[in-house]
Each structure stands twice: as structure tokens, then as C-alpha cells.
Amino acid sequence: MSTFGNSSVASSSSSRSTSITPNDYSVPHAGNEGISSLNWSPTANILVSSNWDAGIRCWEVQEQGGQVQANPKAQVNHEGSSPVLDTCFSADGNTVFSCGGDKAVRMWQLGSAPPNNIPQQIGAHDAPVQGVGFLRATNIVVSGGWDRKLKFWDCRQPTPVATLDMPERVYAMDVRDNLLVVATAGRHIICYDVSGQPREYLRKESPLKYQTRCIACFPDQMGFAVGSIEGRVGIHYVQKVAGRDSFAFKCHRQDSNAYSVNCIAFQKQFGTFATVGSDGIVNFWDKDNKQRLKGFNAIQRTISCAAFNEQGNLFAYASSYDWSQGSMHLQPGNEIFIHNVAEDEIRPKGKKASYKR
Template sequence: MAFSSTTSTDRPDYSVPQAGNDGISSLSWSPNQNILISTNWDGGVRCWEVQEQMGQVQAAPKAQVNHENNSPVLCSTFSADGSTVFTAGVDKAVRMWKLGQQPTGPPQQIGSHTQPIKSIGFINSSNLIVSGGWDNKLNFWDARSPNPVGSIDLPDRCYDLDVRGNVMAVATANKNVIVYDVSSGQPREHMRKESPLKHQTRCISCFPDMSGFAVGSIEGRVGIQYNNKAQEKNNFAFKCHRQAENVYAVNAIAFNPIGTFATVGADGVVTFWDKDNKQKLKAFPSKNKPISCASFNAQGNLFAYGASYDWSKGSGFYTPNTPNANEIFIHPTSQEEIQPKKRR
């Protein structure tokens, strides 16, 4: 599927101070204010208060906590009221950090898996945290109890999950995709299918209207999929994050509240897309290093993305202690960049 494209002028994006000493694995915005959280391979969970005025951005570092033994943190999410951050990673623990409280040690552990935890989400309808691990488990947690309130066996290791309203999409190894209805206390499987992409899944993200999801692969492709059989005729896939003969992983897919979305890749490029009109809205200049993660704020007027090594080329290309090796940027999004455009 080919996308038509538009371009716009650029100015440098704001570089967030104190972005960490190792790879940036996730970025999450508070649902009700411009508080940004990052997780890093150095074990850190960092918090900034972000202010934006007339397209000018400032981010003030507020606090930092570290997972036990500085083990890599892989994922993060916020509670519905924005008061609490939940993180997980290689230490196999689900942890909770109430913002405004500076722990004397690692954030409080509220759950665990038997293998590293790759992705985490928050289910507003039931106030439960969901974690997906490499132990082939989806576990559901009430922050007040150390034991899971529910558990689902997955067909393989969890590579990514996303919760949006009453819908949760989970992508696992071997190209499995499972969509759940989480509107009640007991998640119900709605659909199970194979990814439409030929190669390993890297990321998954639900549409803001909960009607479907986008899935990205290591081979520079994104699949747009609808959850309702009546809309399956609108499913399609497209190529992206490619330069000449080189093909790069799609590391993250982030939806804007109005339904357009961004992809970020191992090629160092950020691109905004309009799935409904099959248009490329904007391509950012390359950062000349992989973009590992990305997220729009709740209003959709700020877009944060992390530039750091993503391990897509293995340990041989990892160069620690390089100046500016790990950077977080915030881009103020204008309406013309993210607004769907009528097809000519």
C-alpha cells in the first residue's frame, strides 16, 4: 500500500535534560497533566514536568527512582488519575511509584512474573494493572494485593500490549495477536489472529476509537487491522522505515487522540500518518540513531520520542558512554501536522 505525502517546515525539537545513561525503553504521559515518565536500561524511572507555550517547550526534572540492582526497566504506564506510575522490566517485578513521594529505595513491588516483563498497561474500568511477560503470562494486579487477581496463559512470550478504554490488544512471539474486551472485571477474548505482517512483531497500539489496532514489525511494515468483521475489508498493510535497500524495525506506534498516528524506527526517523486517507502527513529529519519509543500527551499537542540504541543490530553495535547517546525530544505538534487531510 502506497501513501501519498505532504511536507512541512521544521524547527529543532526540544531536548529533555537528564535523559539517562542507557537506552530509553518507554515514554508515558500522565492522562491529565503534562508529566512525562521515561524508563531506561540503566534501571532508572525518571519524571519531568513539561510546560508548553506558543510552541516553546521546557521540561523540568522532578524526581527519579531506580529498580532493584539497577536492572533494566522496559515499560511504564499511569493510573487513571495520573497519581501513580507502574513500571516493570528485567527484575520480573511490577512496581508502583506514587508521584510526589520519594522512595528511599526501589519503587514498591506489587506483583511479579517468573520471567522479565515486557509490557504493562492500566485498565480504567476495573482499576487493574495488566502485565505481559516472557513467561507467556498476562497477569492482572490490584495495587493493594501482592497476588494476581487474574492470569491468562498466552500462546507465547508477550512482546507488547496496549490498553485503550475497553479494549486490550496483545502481541506475542510467533506473530500471535489477541484482542480482549476488558469492559468488565473479567477480560474476555474477542479475537485471536495471526499478524498480517510476515516478520516478528515489535509493537502494537489500539486506535483511539477502539475499533482496531496497528501492529509494527522488525521488517519496516505496519498493519492496520479492525476488530469488527464488518470492517475487515478496510484492513491493509504498508511499508515504512526503509532507505534504499535497507529495512529497519518499527519500534513504536503512537496514536494521537484525533486518530492519526506516528511510527518511529531503527532508521532514526519519526513519521506521522493518516490511516483513514492513507496519507503520510509528515516525515521528520533523521536523528542518525534509532528512535526506540514515542508517545503523544493526552491533548495531542506534544509528542515525545526517545533516541537511543535499540539493540536491533545486537551487542556489537552498542557503544556505551558516547556523548548524547540517549536523548529524549519533545515536539510541539501543530494542527496541520496531525490533522487528516482530504485526498486530492
């Protein structure tokens, strides 16, 4: 265990592996182009990916006795070979919402085969759509685009029920119950209460000096974590918590090199989290005690995205090029791995709570 600000695991290229541990399961049929997001169903071990090849892929994951297997179930595609940039699930886990380069917000009922294998369009922006989320309290879908708009959709209506102007293009967003956080170009961060009509209650400049890459709500909705392209994470509280203050720390750095923090994924049971980066490294962190819980060896490719399942015992991550070094350094191939998380890897030190299975 090491403290915040000392996070990288050195690994020469000759010794790098294809997964963070030798026993991680390789998910079949991960797609041919970059993987932009991974999301788990809130009600079952169903994993969905979005890809730059226009595909949305779905697997049913089984775990027993430490052994993992993922069975491909279905694939649908956005129109015109447009990249899919994000997905999310409905609260009941039966519907996947997606968005991407075709400027559309789409809806796919799992188990159904949409016409031409293209999910139903429920919304549109005037530019590519970067993020999508589901608001449990109102059954509304929210989308954020490069047209500097945040739009809210009732799937039964062709027009948005609300549209909010953003200060810049939406680069990242996340929803956790009644907390919605949106990060835009220009380092703007805006927080909303979405328990009813969306209500803005915090607008601030990112605590990080460089471009925002990812943002994630705390499981308890008391704040958010934001990651940037220069290997830093900011921990910010939107509600006052006794003994807890906002702070930032360095991570995904090796010597004088800084790497993009591509995704932050919280583990619901313990409130701890993972970061993945362009250095091909996964780290598990405890924000409350400001400690790194686990650092894994670097893999051969950048890691573009990751997610814990609802129970918190499975961690999916994508070994996929993130374009952080441009086309000259294109890394071919895509893989999705599932790591069976040992409780002592993700549980805060000294805490005796156990997984809810």
C-alpha cells in the same frame, strides 16, 4: 504528502541532525542507557521515561506560545540495576506502574519518595516483564511477561486476581479503555474486552510476516496497528467499520534496507498516528485515507519510542540505541526531544477540527 508504502526520507549521515526539527526541545537528564518507553500522564503534561539503567524518570513539561520546557521532578529505580521495560499511568495520573528485568511489577505514587528509592512491588512473574497497562473500568493493572503469562493485579492484594496463559512470550501490549491487545513471539495477537472480567474475543496471526516489535490500539478502540522488525505496519479492525478494511503497508525502508518499526503512537484527537524506527525517522500517518501526513528528516541515532501528550500538541521521542544491529554497532548517548506539533502536520487533510487545549 505521500501515499502509504513510500515512507522513508532519505538523508545522508553527514546532513543528519540530532532532532527531527531544529526547534525541538531537548529534555534534560535523559539517562545513561537505552530508553525503552515514553508515557504522558492522562491529566497533565507530566512525562515519564523507562531506561535500561534501571531508572524511571519524571518531568513536568510546560508549553506556552510554542515554547517548551521540561523540568526534572524525580527519579526512582528498579532493584539490582535491572532494566525497566515499560511504564503506564493510573487514570487520575497520580501513579506510575512499571515493569522490567527484575521480573517485578511496581507502583510509584508521584510526589512520594519510596524506601531506598525503589517503587513498591505489587506483582511478579517468573521471567522479565515486557509490558504493563492500566484498566480504567476496573482499576486493575495488567502485565505481560516472557514467562508466557498475562497477569492482572489489584494493588491491594499480593496475588494476581487473574492469570491467563499466552501462546508464547509477550513482546508488546497496549490498552485503550476497554480494548487490550497483546502480541507475542510466534506472531500471535490476542484481543480482550476488559470492561469487566477480561474476555478474549479475537485471536489471530499477525498480518506481518516477521517478528512483532510494537502494537497500539486505535483511539476509538475499533482496531489496532502492529509494527514489525522488517519495516511494515499492519492496520487491523476488530470491529466492522463501513468503508474500512484491514491492510498493511511498507514504511521505514530505504532502498533495499528494511528497518524495525520500534513504536506506534496514536494522536487521540484526530486518530492519526506516528511511527518511529531504527532508521532514525519519524513519520505521521492518516490510516483512514491511507496517506503519510508528514515525513521528517532522519536523525543520527535510532529512535526507540515515542508518545503524544493527552492534548495531542506535544510529541516526545527518544533518540536511543534499540540494539537492532547488535553490540557491534552500539550508538552511544541518549536524548529525549519534544516536538511542538503543528496542527497541519497531524490533522487529516481537509478536516477542519482543531486541537483541544
